[in-house]
Amino acid sequence: MVSNSQIQTGEFSTEEQRGLYRAIYSRRDIRTFKSDPVPPDVLARIIRAAHHGPSVGFMQPWDFIMVQDKGIRLKVKDLFDRERQAASTFFDEPRRSHYLSLKLEGILESPVNVCVTCDPTRADVVLGRNSIQETDLYSTCCAVQNLWLAARAEGIGVGWVSILKQPQLRQILGVPLHVIPVAYLCLGYPVEFPKEPVLQSAGWRNRMDLEGLIHFDGWDNQPGTEHTDTESDFDSGSWEGFKRALLDTAG
């Protein structure tokens, strides 16, 4: 298996590229798990992949709380149940019933939970965090995505439980007040990796057309108000090749 000391800097083979894209396209938010445990070596590779996420000023603000204990998980599940109920009040019918019918977590069935946290105080002055304070949170999320993709390549499903209040979760896990519990994840072998996102097949929301989310050289293809130099080489015509290529990559 690839490790830190075996970094190859050459080009990726076609199959290696396919592996990366397969992980990206077939990664799912998993809420239904088999009871089989995650082998320790697989779990270790997945967590180390997260540790190799990018971070602002190389501050590596993350910690990983590995949770197996049943008592703790029961408390997290109870927190989820209350939040789910509370959140349902913000939906009107028939959306509310639809929401309440969805299975949104696998806290107890999955063999292991992982809470990924962000410690904003890890470095005294952080290079690059002066302008945007949240960059430490951004880094932590990139680490989570590494974890999610590594898990997918190992056949392990990950479900991100976002329906949890952070202060209560912090209390349950004993997380210090200054540390932010960013992601509460359930890991395990999934019953399946569905072909499309669960919320799409459940009719909740569809994947958007990517073409409509692309702008050229400014929002709505227009430079900002600051851009007074209309004589510069502003030339959206040069994007035609990209636009065609984008359509070619559509499923």
Add this chain to the structure above:
Amino acid sequence: MVSNSQIQTGEFSTEEQRGLYRAIYSRRDIRTFKSDPVPPDVLARIIRAAHHGPSVGFMQPWDFIMVQDKGIRLKVKDLFDRERQAASTFFDEPRRSHYLSLKLEGILESPVNVCVTCDPTRADVVLGRNSIQETDLYSTCCAVQNLWLAARAEGIGVGWVSILKQPQLRQILGVPLHVIPVAYLCLGYPVEFPKEPVLQSAGWRNRMDLEGLIHFDGWDNQPGTEHTDTESDFDSGSWEGFKRALLDTAG
């Protein structure tokens, strides 16, 4: 090349797994680029990979502003220069000189810049965002990490310029007030993918030992104050296999 319609749900081959881990381990924050353009089909695959990031309630809050125009990039570069100068005042010597000596961006040399934004209003009521408002930002960051890894697998370097004030960047690109410019990225063929992170080889900060960032069943291996049921099956001994496996994955 893999596309949306060719999702294979079977196990990953060893080489596919290696491709995923290679991308994760050899991804770097790139600041020095060759002038060669990024082929449109490569750029399209990279952006589509981002669009397949996870998102809370499947809200897909991201937009992508593709920036080639020289005039706009000069303005972004000027914004960076001012911020870099301002940030330097927060470091004491010799840290300040060290900071100012580092090359931290390739805004003008890279053939294309991409600003990834987050629109918190994309969906009226977002499933799963009730408890943690920032989950839309979290989703956007996961999309950025997809982009970064796909780029690596394609031999394209990405540099995240975080030394930019968001309000001014918004103005330069004409981004609406309610939309958050999360990541300003420089893309292009790198002069090299360094073996280790630039900030590490520059002696700024080292990679931390992962072992010290892992907790079991609670911060510092202790359940939170809420956990009064000490008779439950709290058993940190079951983590021994994982601890050994973790050491085996160290570089």
